[in-house]
Amino acid sequence: MDKLSEQDRAFVERAGHHRLHARGSAIVSQGQASGPALIVEEGWLKSAHVSAHGAQALLGIIGPGAVVGALQILTDTPHTGEVTALTDSQVLHITKPRFLQLLAERPAVEHAVHRSLFSRARDAEGHLASICSxxxxxxxxxxxxxxxxxxxxxxxxxxxxxxxxxxxxxxxxxxxxxxxxxxxxxxxxxxxxxxxxxxxxxxxxxxxxxxxxxxxxxxxx
The missing domain is CATH 1.10.10.10 (Winged helix-like DNA-binding domain superfamily/Winged helix DNA-binding domain)
Incomplete structure (x- = not known):
C-alpha cells in the first residue's frame, strides 16, 4: 500500500479509523470472522497459528504498508492465525463493507491489495519449502x-x-x-x-x- 499515489492513499485513510495497539496486545484472534481490514501504518505485528496442543507456528512478520485480513474478507473465511503487536503500532481499521467498496471504487487500491496477497503467498511457499528441505x-x-x-x-x-x-x-x-x-x-x-x-x-x-x-x-x- 505504500506505493499508492497520494490521492489513493488519502482515499484509503478516509475510509477507516486509526487505532493504537500497545506492544504485546492481541489484534486478531485465531478463528475470528472476516473483517475489518487492517493496514499497518507504524510498528510491527506478527501472525501465528496455535495448535490444539498449544504449539505455536509463526506465520510471518507484518510491517508498515501491509494489509491484514484482506484474504479473509475476499473469501469470507475466518482468520487461521492470531495477530499480535510486536511493538507499539498504529493500524488503520476499515470495516468489511467499506473495504469492499474501496476495492470496487479504486482500481489502484485493488491492485495493491492483490500484489500484497501474491507476495505473502510467495513468501509462505518459500518458507514452507525451506522448512521441508x-x-x-x-x-x-x-x-x-x-x-x-x-x-x-x-x-x-x-x-x-x-x-x-x-x-x-x-x-x-x-x-x-x-x-x-x-x-x-x-x-x-x-x-x-x-x-x-x-x-x-x-x-x-x-x-x-x-x-x-x-x-x-x-x-x-
Whole structure:
C-alpha cells in the first residue's frame, strides 16, 4: 500500500479509523470472522497459528504498508492465525463493507491489495519449502539473512535486525525447538558471526553466515 499515489492513499485513510495497539496486545484472534481490514501504518505485528496442543507456528512478520485480513474478507473465511503487536503500532481499521467498496471504487487500491496477497503467498511457499528441505541450522541461517536484507540497520559492529524478535519467535518461525535455536546462536556467537541481546540479533560476519546456507544441497562452511 505504500506505493499508492497520494490521492489513493488519502482515499484509503478516509475510509477507516486509526487505532493504537500497545506492544504485546492481541489484534486478531485465531478463528475470528472476516473483517475489518487492517493496514499497518507504524510498528510491527506478527501472525501465528496455535495448535490444539498449544504449539505455536509463526506465520510471518507484518510491517508498515501491509494489509491484514484482506484474504479473509475476499473469501469470507475466518482468520487461521492470531495477530499480535510486536511493538507499539498504529493500524488503520476499515470495516468489511467499506473495504469492499474501496476495492470496487479504486482500481489502484485493488491492485495493491492483490500484489500484497501474491507476495505473502510467495513468501509462505518459500518458507514452507525451506522448512521441508533444510536442516535446522540452515533454516535459521536463511531466516536471519532474509531479515537482515529486508529489515537490517547498520550499526558500528554490523547489521542489526530492527524487529524485536525473541528466540522463541525464531524457533516458531524456523520450525525447530527453542533449545536448537539457543544452541545454534551460541555456536555462532562463539565464532564471531553474530552478537545477541534481549530480542536483538546483530550480524557481525554476513559472509560466514552466507556460507552456512545450502549450496548444491549441502551445507558449506
Amino acid at each position: 533444510l536442516p535446522p541450522e540452515q533454516r535459521l541461517c536463511r531466516l536471519i539473512l532474509c531479515l537482515v536484507q529486508g529489515y537490517g540497520e547498520r550499526t558500528g559492529s554490523g547489521l542489526e535486525i530492527c524487529i524485536p524478535l525473541s528466540q522463541l519467535d525464531f524457533a516458531a518461525w524456523a520450525g525447530v525447538s527453542i533449545e536448537t535455536v539457543q544452541r545454534i546462536l551460541r555456536t555462532w556467537r562463539r565464532r564471531g558471526i553474530i552478537s545477541t541481546g534481549r530480542q536483538r540479533i546483530t550480524v557481525l560476519d554476513a559472509t560466514s553466515l552466507s556460507r552456512i546456507t545450502c549450496v548444491n544441497g549441502r551445507a558449506s562452511r
